[in-house]
Amino acid sequence: MFAVEAHNLVKRYKSVQALNSLNFTIDKGEMYGFIGPDGAGKTSLFRILTSLLIPDEGSATVLGYDVVKDYREIRKISGYMPGRFSLYPDLSVEENLQFFASVFKTSIEENYHMVKDIYSHIEPFKKRRAGKLSGGMKQKLALSCALIHKPEILFLDEPTTGVDPVSRQEFWEMLARLKKEGLSIVVSTPYMDEASLCARIAMMYKGDILAEDSPEAIQQMISGKLWSVSGARTYDILRYLRTFNTCFNIYPFGQNVHFQVSGDAEAVFQQIKNEFQNIQIVEIQASVEDVFLHLSARTEEEKEVLNG
């Protein structure tokens, strides 16, 4: 049995197609990541998997339970951390945790071992109102609240959005420890660099899954060498590269420009170096973000062709 299994999931809102016939499976005990920018359909997908939304077409099961028919079972066994801050700001840290424990018919004492690792960070502030916590502490409290009833599967919708880099790092370490205890974890994030922490990832873009594999395999998806130009005037370099017929997959990447060359690369490099001073061109290993940019650009091109 899979932790999650989805067949042709479709979700439409009035004017937008949020999910475009998704198919995927997630193994038990796996840490699985949905990576994609805002509007990719991640939240709609999570809401369907947690039984909060009904898909327009297709079906999905969570630990064997149908997300529509068996919603009561799913609500018992899954822990969900919604993307928006969903704690009560006027309740203290402890009261929030107590509340979520009680609605799942348990108590903090009974399942303390589940949250100890995370809750111990914020326990010194347990009398503080949740609204007055920092972003990182709020997120730890929200995770504690999602874990207090000992779920078998955890759905975390963009848990690290709006959290500082140190807390993000800490958070992923906590998830890794939870995974070791056998919990299946489904997480979504807009940060490509967090992809490498998942066993497998699905790259989402405008309701489609562009690619699904381990982060390592995904990085191998770019064929041919990938080059990075660093130096000033990113935009000028970008425009200049586009004048070459032999250069393709040109896009800005932070302060650099990434591109590929078909044919004689050295000749192209020489011309760039003549045009711009103080620049460096190095071959790089494609990152998950490179692959995402490639694939999303290709989808856009395909759409343009389709639409004439």
Place this chain on the structure above:
Amino acid sequence: MKQFLGFFRKELIHIIRDVRSLLILLLIPFLMMLIFGYAINMDLKNAGIAVMDLSGDDMTHEITDKLLSSGYFELQDVITDPGRAEELFKAGKVKEILVFEQDFARKFHSEGIAKVQILTDASDPNNANMLVNYTNGIIANYLLQQQVSQFLPLQVQSSFRYNENLESVYMFVPGLIALLVMLISTMMTSISITREKESGTMEAILVSPLKPWQIVLGKVAPYAFIALSNLAVILLMGTFVFGVPYRGSIALLLGLCVLFILMALSLGILISTISSNQLMAMMISMVGLLLPTILLSGYIFPIDNMPVWLQTISSAFPARYFITALKAVMLKGLRFMYIWKEILVIFGMMMFFLIVSIKKFKIRLD
């Protein structure tokens, strides 16, 4: 049960932590009672009058004395020139002017007809009406005492049953209960449920195994207590401060109020299921319910005086039945069998609101 208690506890914390709102909710009945009881007093007291006595005989003097000693009127001016009347009204000091014709007593005794004219400032029509009625009543009373009944083929004796002194506070107590119960039970519950939708916490509650009835009951129970405490304040202040009598059975009175509170809570739940945010819930409760409750329930304007189409609309508002039944029990001391129709209507409305809200309560997000 543990789930429900946990939820109920959370709701209590929400209410207690929001000290300002809680204070307002608890103080409202005190303030409203004081305002309605003392400030907005529709009873007539010490209205300024002027007398233009063209006769100046014993009879006109006696009538004037009778009016002034009633406590309702206060003599501001005595005039002889009809032109002064306009001035006095415009200055606003005088609400009524009494004009006795010349040779009043003589005409009365010889011809059997004497004329007295009452001029009133009808820029406030209700007040003017009351002044005229009071004056008429006092003069009629004077004639009776004169033992001149042979001149009066018809004697009118009026008595105001159930509220002998026409105290308006008798009217305000039932109206105020209806108003506050609607305000707290309906508006506060609908706002408190939609607040969770708006803040995203509803998402977290829905994915828990909590059942809809637990969520709804946990939400309304604290407000039911606040409404009950307000009810107690109004009833106690009514009797101890303003001397409103409770002539009927107290159990029936309380039962009726509790039923109305339950109806209002169900209505609040219904509003919360159809509104997506707090503002919408508040607008529906305020504009859609509170205003009609004040205006159309017979609380301020008598229903019988309304055009038929407004009467039809007013019959859709539960407060109308509640106020009718409550007045019957409180002031007339009627028993259950006289108000069962009203009780049945309120109960029916409650069941309707409850069933629709349970059907409409979303166990999912959209």
